[in-house]
Amino acid sequence: MTEFFNVLAPDDARELLLRHITPLTDSETVATADALGRVTAVVTYAPQPLPTFRRSTMDGYAVRAGDTFGASTSLPAFLDVTGEVPMGRAADIILDKGQAALVHTGGMIPETADAVVQVELTQIIGAGIVNPPYEIEVFKAVAPGENVLQIGEDVALEEEMLPAGHILRPQDLGGLLALGITEIAVMRPPRVAILATGDEVISPDRDTGPGQIRDINSYTTAGQVTAAGGRPLTLGIVPDDLQALRDAAHKAMAEADMLVMSAGSSVSFRDMTAQVIAELGEPGVLFHGVATRPGKPTIGGVANGKPVIGLPGNPVSAMVQFDMLGRPAVHRLLGLAQPAMRGLVWATLTSNVASASGREDYVPARLEKTAEGYQATPVFGKSNLIYTLVNADGLMKIPLNKGGLLAGELVEVRLF
Amino acid sequence: MTEFFNVLAPDDARELLLRHITPLTDSETVATADALGRVTAVVTYAPQPLPTFRRSTMDGYAVRAGDTFGASTSLPAFLDVTGEVPMGRAADIILDKGQAALVHTGGMIPETADAVVQVELTQIIGAGIVNPPYEIEVFKAVAPGENVLQIGEDVALEEEMLPAGHILRPQDLGGLLALGITEIAVMRPPRVAILATGDEVISPDRDTGPGQIRDINSYTTAGQVTAAGGRPLTLGIVPDDLQALRDAAHKAMAEADMLVMSAGSSVSFRDMTAQVIAELGEPGVLFHGVATRPGKPTIGGVANGKPVIGLPGNPVSAMVQFDMLGRPAVHRLLGLAQPAMRGLVWATLTSNVASASGREDYVPARLEKTAEGYQATPVFGKSNLIYTLVNADGLMKIPLNKGGLLAGELVEVRLF
Numbered sequence: 001m002t003e004f005f006n007v008l009a010p011d012d013a014r015e016l017l018l019r020h021i022t023p024l025t026d027s028e029t030v031a032t033a034d035a036l037g038r039v040t041a042v043v044t045y046a047p048q049p050l051p052t053f054r055r056s057t058m059d060g061y062a063v064r065a066g067d068t069f070g071a072s073t074s075l076p077a078f079l080d081v082t083g084e085v086p087m088g089r090a091a092d093i094i095l096d097k098g099q100a101a102l103v104h105t106g107g108m109i110p111e112t113a114d115a116v117v118q119v120e121l122t123q124i125i126g127a128g129i130v131n132p133p134y135e136i137e138v139f140k141a142v143a144p145g146e147n148v149l150q151i152g153e154d155v156a157l158e159e160e161m162l163p164a165g166h167i168l169r170p171q172d173l174g175g176l177l178a179l180g181i182t183e184i185a186v187m188r189p190p191r192v193a194i195l196a197t198g199d200e201v202i203s204p205d206r207d208t209g210p211g212q213i214r215d216i217n218s219y220t221t222a223g224q225v226t227a228a229g230g231r232p233l234t235l236g237i238v239p240d241d242l243q244a245l246r247d248a249a250h251k252a253m254a255e256a257d258m259l260v261m262s263a264g265s266s267v268s269f270r271d272m273t274a275q276v277i278a279e280l281g282e283p284g285v286l287f288h289g290v291a292t293r294p295g296k297p298t299i300g301g302v303a304n305g306k307p308v309i310g311l312p313g314n315p316v317s318a319m320v321q322f323d324m325l326g327r328p329a330v331h332r333l334l335g336l337a338q339p340a341m342r343g344l345v346w347a348t349l350t351s352n353v354a355s356a357s358g359r360e361d362y363v364p365a366r367l368e369k370t371a372e373g374y375q376a377t378p379v380f381g382k383s384n385l386i387y388t389l390v391n392a393d394g395l396m397k398i399p400l401n402k403g404g405l406l407a408g409e410l411v412e413v414r415l416f
Numbered sequence: 417m418t419e420f421f422n423v424l425a426p427d428d429a430r431e432l433l434l435r436h437i438t439p440l441t442d443s444e445t446v447a448t449a450d451a452l453g454r455v456t457a458v459v460t461y462a463p464q465p466l467p468t469f470r471r472s473t474m475d476g477y478a479v480r481a482g483d484t485f486g487a488s489t490s491l492p493a494f495l496d497v498t499g500e501v502p503m504g505r506a507a508d509i510i511l512d513k514g515q516a517a518l519v520h521t522g523g524m525i526p527e528t529a530d531a532v533v534q535v536e537l538t539q540i541i542g543a544g545i546v547n548p549p550y551e552i553e554v555f556k557a558v559a560p561g562e563n564v565l566q567i568g569e570d571v572a573l574e575e576e577m578l579p580a581g582h583i584l585r586p587q588d589l590g591g592l593l594a595l596g597i598t599e600i601a602v603m604r605p606p607r608v609a610i611l612a613t614g615d616e617v618i619s620p621d622r623d624t625g626p627g628q629i630r631d632i633n634s635y636t637t638a639g640q641v642t643a644a645g646g647r648p649l650t651l652g653i654v655p656d657d658l659q660a661l662r663d664a665a666h667k668a669m670a671e672a673d674m675l676v677m678s679a680g681s682s683v684s685f686r687d688m689t690a691q692v693i694a695e696l697g698e699p700g701v702l703f704h705g706v707a708t709r710p711g712k713p714t715i716g717g718v719a720n721g722k723p724v725i726g727l728p729g730n731p732v733s734a735m736v737q738f739d740m741l742g743r744p745a746v747h748r749l750l751g752l753a754q755p756a757m758r759g760l761v762w763a764t765l766t767s768n769v770a771s772a773s774g775r776e777d778y779v780p781a782r783l784e785k786t787a788e789g790y791q792a793t794p795v796f797g798k799s800n801l802i803y804t805l806v807n808a809d810g811l812m813k814i815p816l817n818k819g820g821l822l823a824g825e826l827v828e829v830r831l832f
Contacts (some may be wrong), residue, residue: 032620032635033620033635033638033650036639036642036643050802050803051629052624053626053627055629055800057798057800085627086615086627087614087615087616087627087656088614088615088616088617088618088625088627088628089626089627090625090626090627091626091627105729106614106616106629106729106800107616107627108626108627149798149800149801153798153801154797154800154801154802154803155803161803161806162806169639169832170635170636170637170638170639170640170643170735170832171636171639171731171735171802171805171806171832172806173635173636173639174632174633174635174636174639174731174735174802174805175632175802175803175805175806177620177630177631177632177635178620178629178630178632178731178802179630180620180621180622180623180624180630182620182621198503198504198522199502199503199504200503200504200522200523201504202504204448204449204593204594204596204598205596205598206596207596208468208596209504209506210469210505210506210507210524211469211501211502211503211504211505211506211507211523211524212504213467213471213522213594214593214594214595214596215593216590216591216593216594217590219448219449219586219589219590219593220586220587220589220590221586222449222586223452223585223586223587223589223590224586226452227452227586234449240503313521313522315587315590315594319586319587319590339785341759341761341783341809341810341831342759343757343758343759343760343761343831344759344760344761344762345757345760346760346762367757369755381570382473382565382569384471384473384522384565384570385565385569385570386466386570386587386590386591386594387466387570387571387577387591389587389590389591390577390578390587390588390591393757394757415757415759416585416586416587
């Protein structure tokens with residue numbers, strides 16, 4: 001299978017993979033209040049404007065702005081306050097010239113008013129008077145529209161509120177519910193089947209014998225799938241046997257939208273994984289190696305629109321590569337309109353880090369907040385050591401054409 | 417209640433609030449595989465070293481390093497390969513001087529070997545020979561320990577693996593399971609009661625009449641609570657009535673670990689909220705205003721160790737203030753060992769943003785990725801407009817003592 005051995009630059013590998021993936025088309029309707037983190041399946045247009053009535057942004061008096069023109073501390077305008085607009089009710093007071101109505105923040109403005117004077121710029125004439133009717137002095141002019149939220153100022157009727165392929169955040173839920181949209185069509189989470197392979201790999205609930213290790217990758221990958229918005233299906237451990245892997249992979253693909261195999265790292269296991277991917281469907285293997293460290297022996301393919309990724313067995317390599325390739329693949333299945341934003345922190349590097357040009361390196365780093373900002377300390381260790389990631393807060397990227405990083409340099413750390 | 421009106425700088429307000437909160441002490445035991453995002457309740461020490469046996473990091477030959485000393489392409493060392501170590505089994509081959517054993521990546525190293533020569537630096541003598549025994553030429557010397565993972569190199573026996581108060585990430589689950597830790601004690605998620613107040617506020621499933629608006633804050637806050645690791649209890653809408661708010665707040669505090677009230681923004685409602693907080697327990701109201709925009713009229717208090725926050729009614733103010741005060745309060749209840757890292761993006765500002773000195777401003781910003789990096793465009797709008805947040809990717813912070821930001825400046829955007 002060595003004819004497949006083409007190593008791509010990481011960006012090229014990702015683009016090639018994403019281009020062949022067919023986004024899911026099935027959506028489900030859920031309560032908006034429960035839709036945090038889900039991805040919108042359709043564009044939402046505003047069924048009504050927001051706000052639906054003109055609202056005051058201040059505690060004060062609804063006025064006809066013209067009545068306040070020229071008002072100042074030395075020469076106030078005098079207005080008759082004829083009543084109060086209660087919260088949550090229609091403002092049915094009709095203002096004649098020289099009249100005003102007491103309004104609260106968020107209250108409705110009478111139809112005949114066009115501005116609000118904030119209460120701090122007025123004074124009631126007459127000691128001890130609390131409830132209208134009373135007369136006030138206004139010490140500052142207001143322009144028409146001042147301190148008033150106009151109808152549709154937040155969202156206009158029929159305006160596109162949310163695009164399809166958008167990850168719903170708390171404010172999106174609030175925005176939808178403000179318009180009475182209590183249910184929303186969201187994408188079904190992609191089912192991501194996860195297979196671990198290796199004669200030496202056993203389930204975490206078993207005791208290890210000589211030469212045996214417990215399965216790590218099924219669980220780190222499952223966590224990453226969940227965080228990316230997919231639903232992990234951990235299907236267990238397959239021995240190093242072509243037919244067993246083939247059977248397990250075909251079964252997984254029948255029920256899942258994506259398959260991640262964490263393969264042994266040796267050449268023969270890689271070839272086996274590549275062969276199985278090639279047999280699963282068209283176009284099969286797209287690349288057989290990525291110019292990164294860790295994770296060079298990663299295999300990427302697509303079978304009939306479904307992504308299939310063969311991750312290296314080393315847990316650090318597997319996590320880094322899932323982040324680089326698997327996460328965007330899940331997002332493509334979900335139909336995300338744009339790549340999800342990543343949390344980054346810029347930090348000052350505390351020690352030199354070597355790299356080789358022509359390779360993109362990801363080095364686990366621990367962050368510390370100091371008075372001068374963040375400091376990043378590389379966590380060195382072989383890519384078999386899961387605790388290099390446990391002890392790190394994120395990954396530093398050393399770009400493809402850079403020979404390394406120097407202590408004191410400002411580096412970008414991608415948060416986990 | 418105006419004697420309570422003390423406005424604090426945001427950092428001071430947060431510190432004062434956090435200092436009075438009593439972290440929860442109750443934990444629960446969950447399956448490690450299901451513990452993503454949960455917070456550890458105890459320190460975990462390694463019950464065994466990792467790895468438990470010496471493993472090869474390469475496909476190649478386990479050797480006695482001394483047998484390869486001086487080997488080079490022109491003067492190779494000759495070794496007898498007596499057998500193969502199968503994956504997942506004990507390496508019971510005994511190597512005499514001049515002997516080697518075929519090993520795979522991750523395989524066990526025989527006790528008598530101390531290094532591995534990678535297969536690419538060797539050649540089998542004799543055409544067509546595949547299975548040991550055979551003789552090899554070794555073209556490069558290896559040092560003792562080379563290409564071998566030592567016992568405990570990942571984690572040593574009894575080493576502290578994870579501290580208490582740590583948010584579990586995918587790699588942490590993998591690290592625990594690698595050691596056979598299939599269950600873990602995690603903190604019970606804090607129950608955060610959420611009350612909306614206001615005569616004008618109605619449930620999102622109802623049609624709005626004149627002057628009425630649908631409840632937004634209960635749902636944006638609930639989403640933020642969930643994202644912070646808490647469990648929201650949305651308790652509905654309370655009318656603008658002191659006794660009704662008092663009753664609802666007492667009932668909420670009986671079943672919750674924290675209370676968030678989204679109060680009306682007018683002075684009288686704020687005073688009502690402050691009065692109720694003062695009555696809930698000691699020390700009561702800690703601050704009555706924060707020097708930020710939006711969100712100045714935020715009230716913070718603690719009642720018998722439980723945080724109580726009175727958020728402004730404006731949805732943008734409420735979200736920003738929950739982020740500044742509510743999220744750290746949830747984290748304090750969870751006993752987080754250190755403040756949770758925030759996702760930040762540095763971006764070039766596309767237009768000027770004004771601010772007032774002595775106030776910390778948070779301006780919603782939309783991010784766009786360009787070839788030169790991210791660009792941040794402020795989303796202007798009154799703090800009553802939820803869609804300023806829907807249309808934004810994060811918040812730009814304008815520090816307390818800065819009069820504003822200029823187009824072209826590099827700004828820090830906190831991702832939502």
